[in-house]
Amino acid sequence: MGCSSKPEALVKQAIRAGLSDGWGGSMMGTEFSDVLFGTPKPVETEANLGVMVEENVNIVVHGHDPSLSEMICEVADSPEMVAYAKEMGAKGITISGVCCTSNEVAMRRGIPMAGNFLQQENVVLTGACEAIVVDVQCIFPALGPLSKCFHTKFITTSPIAQMPDSEFIRFDAHSALEKATQIVKTAIENFKNRKPELVYIPQMKQKATVGYSTEAIVKALDGVANTQVDELGTTKPLLQCITSGVLRGAVAMVGCNNPKVRPDLAHIELMKKMLANDIIVIASGCSAQAAAKAGLMDKAAKDICGDGLKRVCELADIPPVLHMGSCVDISRMLVLAATLAKDAGLHISQLPVVGCAPEWMSEKAVSIGNYVIGSGIDTFLGVDPYASGSSEMVEILTNGTREWCEAAFTVEKDIEKLGDAMMARIEEKRAALGI
Ligand code: SF4
Known part of the structure; x- marks a missing residue:
């Protein structure tokens, strides 16, 4: 009470707090869990x-x-x-x-x-x-x-x-x-x-392959590597797929269910749209469970993908939506983005990659959104972040932050338009790279 009230100062402070969560607290949580309980590897399970x-x-x-x-x-x-x-x-x-x-x-x-x-x-x-x-x-x-x-x-x-x-x-x-x-x-x-x-247990369940830590993804990518050119044990095969246009880019689908949206609908519809357009999806939190329940983490889901993504799934033997863990594990996604940027010789903000939380709900999701844009990744929300009462705040969050961290929020409640905006952003990034 009684400290910053200038919108610009509040947003900067929020992004700094978010960054300390993503690259600090959450990342330590993930690392310690891996040390104690093991780094996840692909494993079969079921959902619903x-x-x-x-x-x-x-x-x-x-x-x-x-x-x-x-x-x-x-x-x-x-x-x-x-x-x-x-x-x-x-x-x-x-x-x-x-x-x-x-x-x-x-x-x-x-x-x-x-x-x-x-x-x-x-x-x-x-x-x-x-x-x-x-x-x-x-x-x-x-x-x-x-x-x-x-x-x-x-x-x-x-x-x-x-x-x-x-x-x-x-x-x-x-x-x-x-x-x-x-x-x-x-x-x-x-x-x-x-x-x-x-007693009544609805007989609804779907097969899913889960456990795609960054380490497991890098290992799976060896399956799509051209061994004449690509170095094994790196993200370069994925970069190669993106550069050649076999894949257009990647989306990190994260976050909650929100009672303002029919549960899971936004997650599932957006994922299907991305897959059909050769955009690979990584998922965590309740978004990952929505995908698993919808069968999108079953390797058979390759059949609803565009030709490029389908081929990648077949070669790497992966489902088109990769389960990267809990909300805390979004730090794994940061590591993956940083590794891709390093292997490509680019900034994270240049990668044709976006984040999306179409049904976000919790305060933790606010912090996550802040560290994702703070890390240079545009983030798309399907629920209003309660800031629309201030036109100044809206301008900063949806545009002004680009000046500080090369990324901003987009808010769009229409799922179809939200998906189109994500794809357009990915294509803009590709065009900027000349690919
Ligand atoms: S914060 Fe809670 S509701 Fe949101 S994705 Fe994580 S577990 Fe689900």
């Missing part, structure tokens, strides 16, 4: 509510902290816990995920994704969820009262995200195994309380 298994104890992990979800997966996999679940009348234990913690365990373990942000209540509504275990961020307070309508245990674990009508089991690094065991046992013992008449 149909991944829950009626005969099994279903534990849904939700939130953002991979240390909780990793420990729960580890414990639930143990022969003792599986035997305990059988003793309690179930056939086994199924772990599935919601939101970004789901992306984390999907990328590293192939744990199926039950859904994204606006689907979190639906996992409880199946009547087959023994426990929904949450840590921080993107958790509806309504999960508490909703769980009371079923047998589901709503388990909160973080002292900074406590919620009414929940069972609080404090999780920390020192007692991780003990607490994860307590949580898994609580879920198993709750299986007998299911009300069979309330």
Whole structure:
């Protein structure tokens, strides 16, 4: 209160704060998670509510902290816990995920994704969820009262995200195994309380290949390399595809669901449009889960791509939408963009690459948008960023920031027009490079 109020100063400050998140906080989060739990590699999984298994104890992990979800997966996999679940009348234990913690365990373990942000209540509504275990961020307070309508245990674990009508089991690094065991046992013992008449798991699920860390993408690119010319283990084969026009460019699709947009629609329609026009898509957060549910992370989705992208998918054996992880993992996208720029001898802002958050919702997405434009990548939003009351602010955000960081925001609620604007920007960048 009572500091900057000049629009230009506020935006500069916001971009600086964003940059420290993207290239600092988030990047450290990603690096430490990779050190602790492994750098993701391509792995097969499935997505949507149909991944829950009626005969099994279903534990849904939700939130953002991979240390909780990793420990729960580890414990639930143990022969003792599986035997305990059988003793309690179930056939086994199924772990599935919601939101970004789901992306984390999907990328590293192939744990199926039950859904994204606006689907979190639906996992409880199946009547087959023994426990929904949450840590921080993107958790509806309504999960508490909703769980009371079923047998589901709503388990909160973080002292900074406590919620009414929940069972609080404090999780920390020192007692991780003990607490994860307590949580898994609580879920198993709750299986007998299911009300069979309330159980309904919609049989909807899609195959997906996930786990495309920057390292995994570089490895996959060796498949499209011309071994006479291209150096293996670099992004040069991708640059070659872009320079020759086989691919027109790349889009990073990120961010949330927003109740102002029909869930997933903007993500999916935009991705399909990009794929049809030979623009490869990398995705993270709830956008990635939208893609997985729509089958766009299935390698068979190459058939809806333009000829160039289809060929690249076949040679590299990849799906046309690459799952790069959680929202925190957008730092992986920064590393990829920086590597591409370095390998091409260009600035990041010159690459025919744009970012898009068509259904953004959370404050974290604001920070992400700021660090993406701060890094020189134009960012396209499908929901108004609550700044349109000030014409001065609108001018700075949609144009003025170009002077400082060679990128700006575009806001367009019409999905078709938003997609056209993204493609036009990619073509402008190509033209500027003479390709
Ligand atoms: S994409 Fe948005 S809604 Fe989804 S987990 Fe990340 S911040 Fe939450």
